[in-house]
Amino acid sequence: MNINPHGDASHCRTVLLxxxxxxxxxxxxxxxxxxxxxxxxxxxxxxxxxxxNQYREFIGCVVLDLTMPGxxxxxxxxxxxxxxxxLPIILASGLSVDQVMSQFESDSPASVIQKPxxxxxxxxxxxxxxxxxx
Numbered sequence: 001m002n003i004n005p006h007g008d009a010s011h012c013r014t015v016l017l018x019x020x021x022x023x024x025x026x027x028x029x030x031x032x033x034x035x036x037x038x039x040x041x042x043x044x045x046x047x048x049x050x051x052x053n054q055y056r057e058f059i060g061c062v063v064l065d066l067t068m069p070g071x072x073x074x075x076x077x078x079x080x081x082x083x084x085x086x087l088p089i090i091l092a093s094g095l096s097v098d099q100v101m102s103q104f105e106s107d108s109p110a111s112v113i114q115k116p117x118x119x120x121x122x123x124x125x126x127x128x129x130x131x132x133x134x
Contacts, residue, residue, distance in 0.1 A: 013130050014038040014058040018048040018076065019065040019092070028063065028117060035123050045071025049079050056084065061129045063113070063122075066093040066100060074103060081107055088129040092117070 015037045017028050022043065029039045040055050042048035045068060052059060062080060066073035077089055088110040093100050097112045110132075111125045 013060045013126075014040060014055065015126060016040045016042065016048060016052055016055070016059045016062040018042045018045070018062065018068075018073075020044060020068040021065075024065070024115070028122075031117065031119055031122060032063075032126070035119075035126070037126070044068060045073070045076035045079070048076050049083070052080060052083060060088070061110075061126055062087060062089045063126070064089055064091055064109075065115075066091050066095070066103075077104075077109065088132075090125050090129065 015032050017025060017032065017039055018041070019025050019028065020043055025041045025043065029041055032039045038058070040051050040059065042051045048062070048064070052062075064073050064076055068076075071079075073091060077091070080087055080089060090111045090113055091100055091109045092113050092115050094115050100112045101108060110129050113121060113125050
């Protein structure tokens with residue numbers, strides 16, 4: 001992974017993309033890069049924590065699959081929140097937004113995106129996260 005620490009923050013923001021399906025990671029990464037973001041990927045919750053720890057100073061947002069074997073999305077969400085309480089996390093799921101949000105109590109995700117991703121929807125949700133912090 002080659003992160004450019006001198007990239008223009010308004011045009012090049014790093015997203016940690018987490019999904020246990022390699023094809024989803026590849027497509028998601030291509031979409032995010034086309035939208036001007038740098039991307040760090042992880043195939044599991046455990047790998048997501050490792051990648052976050054390695055690139056935490058660059059990562060501005062996480063797109064996290066809710067349903068994964070092993071350390072699932074909810075456990076990964078909790079672990080990431082412990083490492084960085086204000087990190088914007090967008091949960092990706094085939095479930096409805098209400099079904100996803102009902103799994104979280106006081107500490108809810110920044111947003112929920114339906115899978116499979118639609119380019120415009122993914123772009124809008126990530127842009128909303130980054131502009132909220134600007």
